[in-house]
Amino acid sequence: xxxxxxxxxxxEVIEVQKHSIFAAITELFRQSRALSIGTITGSIIGxxxxxxxxxxxxxxxxxxxxxxxxxxxxxxxxxEGVIAAESANNAMVGPSLVPLLTLSIPGSPTAAVLxxxxxxxxxxxxxxxxxxxxxxxxxxxxxxxxxQVLMCIFGLYVAGLAARVAQVxxxxxxxxxxxxxxxxxxxxxxxxxxxxVMACLGISMFxxxxxxxxxxxLVLGLILGPIAEANFIQGSMIADATVGKGxxxxxxGLNLFLIAVVLASIAYSVWMELRSRRYxxxxxxxx
Amino acid sequence: xxxxxxxxxxxxxFAVGIWVTWISFxxxxxxxxxxPRLIASVFVVLAGxxxxxxxxxxxxxxxxxxxxxxxNMAPGMVVALIYVFxxxxxxxxxxxTAIGFFILLSIYDPAPHSEAKSWIxxxxxxxxxxxxxxxxxxxxxxxxxxxxxxx
Numbered sequence: 001x002x003x004x005x006x007x008x009x010x011x012e013v014i015e016v017q018k019h020s021i022f023a024a025i026t027e028l029f030r031q032s033r034a035l036s037i038g039t040i041t042g043s044i045i046g047x048x049x050x051x052x053x054x055x056x057x058x059x060x061x062x063x064x065x066x067x068x069x070x071x072x073x074x075x076x077x078x079x080e081g082v083i084a085a086e087s088a089n090n091a092m093v094g095p096s097l098v099p100l101l102t103l104s105i106p107g108s109p110t111a112a113v114l115x116x117x118x119x120x121x122x123x124x125x126x127x128x129x130x131x132x133x134x135x136x137x138x139x140x141x142x143x144x145x146x147x148q149v150l151m152c153i154f155g156l157y158v159a160g161l162a163a164r165v166a167q168v169x170x171x172x173x174x175x176x177x178x179x180x181x182x183x184x185x186x187x188x189x190x191x192x193x194x195x196x197v198m199a200c201l202g203i204s205m206f207x208x209x210x211x212x213x214x215x216x217x218l219v220l221g222l223i224l225g226p227i228a229e230a231n232f233i234q235g236s237m238i239a240d241a242t243v244g245k246g247x248x249x250x251x252x253g254l255n256l257f258l259i260a261v262v263l264a265s266i267a268y269s270v271w272m273e274l275r276s277r278r279y280x281x282x283x284x285x286x287x
Numbered sequence: 288x289x290x291x292x293x294x295x296x297x298x299x300x301f302a303v304g305i306w307v308t309w310i311s312f313x314x315x316x317x318x319x320x321x322x323p324r325l326i327a328s329v330f331v332v333l334a335g336x337x338x339x340x341x342x343x344x345x346x347x348x349x350x351x352x353x354x355x356x357x358x359n360m361a362p363g364m365v366v367a368l369i370y371v372f373x374x375x376x377x378x379x380x381x382x383x384t385a386i387g388f389f390i391l392l393s394i395y396d397p398a399p400h401s402e403a404k405s406w407i408x409x410x411x412x413x414x415x416x417x418x419x420x421x422x423x424x425x426x427x428x429x430x431x432x433x434x435x436x437x438x
Contacts, residue, residue, distance in 0.1 A: 171395035172412060175388045178367055179420065182375055182384075187430050192376050199371040203364070211289075211296035212349030229322045236321065 021156065031083045034064045038084040042091030047098055055223055058216050060088030066269055094144050101125050101137060289351035290344065297334070297341040304334035366390050380432035381421050389413040 019027075028035060041060040064084035065074045074081045099105040100115055104125040118125055123133050130137050168176075185198040201222075205215045239248035249255060308331045311323040340346040366387060374383035389409060398405035424430040 169396070171392055171397070174363070174395065175391040176416065178370070178391065179384045179388060179416075182371060183380070183420070183424065183430075183432065186375075186380070186432060187424075190431055192433065195371055195375065199368070207352060208296050208300070210349050210352050211293045212347055213296060213300070225326075232322045 027079055028083060031080050033067060034080040034084040035087050037064045037067065038087030039091045041084075042088030043095050045088070046092030046095030054089075055220065056088040056092040057085035058219060060084040062214075062216050063265070066265070066272065097140060097144070101129060101140065289348045290341075292351045293346065293348040294338075294341045297338045297346075301331075301334040301338040304331035307331070362394050363391060366394070376433050381417055381425070384420065385413055385417045388416060 038060040041063060042056040045056040045059060061074075061081055061084050064080055065071055068074070068080055070078060070080065096111060097114075100111040102125070104115065115125065118129070118136070123129060123136055181198060181202070182195055185195045186192065188194060201218065205213075205218060209215055235248065236245060239245045242248065250259070304327070307323075308327040311320050311327040314320045314323075317324075337346065341348075370383055370387035374387060377383075378386070392409045392413060393400075393406075396405065396409060398408065400406075424432070
């Protein structure tokens with residue numbers, strides 16, 4: 001908004017588009033590729049402790065963008081991107097309870113509160129929960145199902161009101177976003193250092209994004225970095241004490257599957273890049 | 288202009304990559320810095336690749352930052368930087384927010400600056416926003432924020 005300046009900011013009025021629920025559902029199924037990628041990515045990421053919905057949304061968005069023929073429309077409110085990010089964000093909620101209920105590892109602040117509630121009642125997640133308190137475990141599972149239905153009804157009613165946020169004047173919105181960004185960054189650890197990091201990265205990424213770089217890898221690195229490092233150190237120690245790092249990290253079904261997925265994703269990106277460049281060159285030659 | 292901005296951006300990212308790699312490979316003990324070394328190595332290779340593509344003109348460039356855009360955003364950015372790096376800590380979060388919010392609103396609100404009515408509206412919007420923030424976060428949720436000089 002700052003970049004648009006005083007006059008242009010006033011000129012831009014965002015109109016909230018109204019669609020019927022049927023049209024929205026039809027659009028959802030029309031974008032089945034984005035929906036599938038979002039749901040699968042969200043479910044897998046939900047299983048990883050400590051990784052939140054933001055990561056699921058970003059990864060799903062990034063993957064959908066890679067596979068989409070409409071890459072240029074991403075970042076403009078295009079339905080594919082919205083469906084991918086939001087379906088991943090929702091899909092990760094259920095699986096995020098798996099590490100909590102089976103291994104007692106709270107993967108999110110919400111899961112930590114649930115763990116606290118279980119422990120207060122003398123219930124220890126893991127085999128104890130499923131063997132001695134199956135009713136509690138099933139309550140969790142059933143409440144997730146009922147929650148989805150209730151959330152759908154609630155969401156349909158609130159969505160219309162929530163969309164009006166877009167009609168707040170941009171001069172007001174920019175100032176609100178700045179104040180809330182500072183407040184949010186500070187309140188995590190009561191540290192001004194976090195606020196300075198937020199400001200530096202925010203300004204850097206604004207310029208880098210304008211210069212053609214994506215913010216997603218930076219966000220992923222900032223959030224996933226500490227988690228990946230802690231788990232890598234843990235894995236290295238186990239590997240050193242057993243079979244060595246090479247065999248430990250590079251063998252086994254799950255490791256090979258993940259390596260294959262990463263390599264396939266990179267190869268696909270390169271292939272798409274080369275293909276789009278070939279088309280561009282051909283179009284330029286024809287022109 | 289967009290291409291040269293892209294080259295400068297990718298050059299800066301590459302420079303950060305080289306710096307991070309150098310730092311991680313010169314720190315000891317080596318075992319403790321294995322993960323940073325792995326990540327930094329991948330980072331610097333990819334950053335170098337991106338920089339090379341940018342120099343050769345093979346990469347897609349963004350929309351860039353025009354002179355007019357930079358002039359538009361400069362005052363807001365200066366206010367934001369003063370707010371973040373000095374005022375929030377020195378004056379206290381809510382005081383700094385009230386002042387920063389009002390200044391930003393005054394700079395970017397398209398309503399005419401010559402009308403008293405628009406100034407009254409800005410003061411009311413600022414007061415309502417800060418009151419809601421203070422009531423919600425300070426009084427209701429008891430979230431700690433820097434409260435140095437004022438509140």
